[in-house]
């Protein structure tokens with residue numbers, strides 16, 4: 508049972524192939540018109556032959572009728588020459604000739620069967636009454652019948668009727684021969700068309716096979732070479748899209764490698780410091796309790812740093828994974844910012860930095876409270892970290908019915924223009940040497956940007972070195988797409 512299903516499945520798959528479709532279309536496009544044309548040629552041949560035969564018999568009938576009258580055959584039906592001619596004629600047309608007089612009496616029959624008998628038929632009566640000729644083609648029995656009135660040349664009266672029937676069997680025989688010939692031509696043509704369609708279908712789908720081969724070859728690794736298959740506009744477009752995709756994947760691959768190497772480096776740095784501190788403790792003799800404590804405090808600080816890097820990394824990776832898991836809830840943004848500033852006040856106070864919150868209006872918006880709190884907290888924390896002692900931080904909240912904006916400005920060291928594009932990259936720091944004393948991981952802004960984008964918002968930064976930096980975050984009030 509399973510093998511039958513597999514077999515049918517494979518067959519159906521073959522039917523869905525483009526090559527099969529092209530093959531069938533080409534084959535049918537060749538064979539159907541040929542068959543139709545052949546059929547109409549045979550039909551034309553038949554009707555032309557029959558109408559020609561009718562004309563011939565009618566002509567002969569007319570000539571015979573004139574002679575019957577001129578030779579007075581109806582008055583005296585004794586004329587060997589005429590009768591021989593009629594016999595010859597019926598021989599040629601494989602038919603029969605009968606002559607009736609005005610009393611419907613058969614005075615001559617080439618078969619000799621009806622002579623002397625009365626013959627009344629619709630055609631004979633019609634001939635007498637109208638005095639004109641009529642012809643009938645009986646397709647079923649394959650013969651032509653014509654009735655010709657024998658009119659008196661002087662009086663114009665119909666004195667008798669000449670009745671000729673001619674078989675069309677000969678026409679059918681030659682039609683059969685023609686049909687057989689056409690059939691042979693059609694069979695030969697089918698074989699030729701079959702081969703041609705098979706070949707053309709192979710030729711036409713070959714570029715697609717090359718696409719598959721090109722894509723297959725990429726499985727082994729990203730090469731630099733761009734694959735081009737310009738046979739058709741479509742294959743070119745597919746390959747252009749494919750090359751674009753490969754380029755993007757390559758960039759992703761490179762950025763992943765860079766990310767892994769950055770992560771390893773960042774995680775190793777605190778470990779290396781801890782190792783140095785621990786080694787020096789082990790190597791030193793008679794270490795005082797005080798020095799011991801100092802070294803241990805340094806080691807604890809490095810552990811905290813390592814922990815912070817790992818937590819930030821986890822938060823970032825988690826957000827990347829749950830792109831669609833935005834936990835939007837109605838949030839009072841004023842409250843949210845106030846809470847952030849309250850939490851960061853102790854570290855700002857330590858350096859005498861003044862924090863101001865300016866709320867232009869109360870804002871309630873649909874946001875993921877946890878993610879957005881962390882995102883804005885990163886901005887304010889940076890504004891503290893990269894500020895000068897006794898500097899200031901200003902947070903402004905504003906909005907309309909569609910968006911709200913949070914602006915975080917500081918009076919800090921600023922960011923050099925060439926670094927502005929890179930600060931949102933993971934692990935990017937303007938001045939790596941400062942990192943230890945300032946305590947950054949290089950992941951904060953990367954998280955902030957991801958969180959803002961997740962809210963379908965935007966983040967912008969402007970900065971003047973030595974004067975300060977401003978971050979502007981713009982987020983839609985509602986997360987659900989209307990409609």
Ligand code: ADP
Pocket residue numbers: 885889890893894917919920921922930931935936937938942946947948949950951952953976
């Ligand atoms: P970090 O943990 O190092 O602060 P971030 O991703 O938050 O990492 O920031 C990246 C870099 O951008 C920082 O190292 C710093 O050089 C720069 N930066 C961020 N915010 C500010 C700011 N308000 N003023 C000056 N420089 C800043």
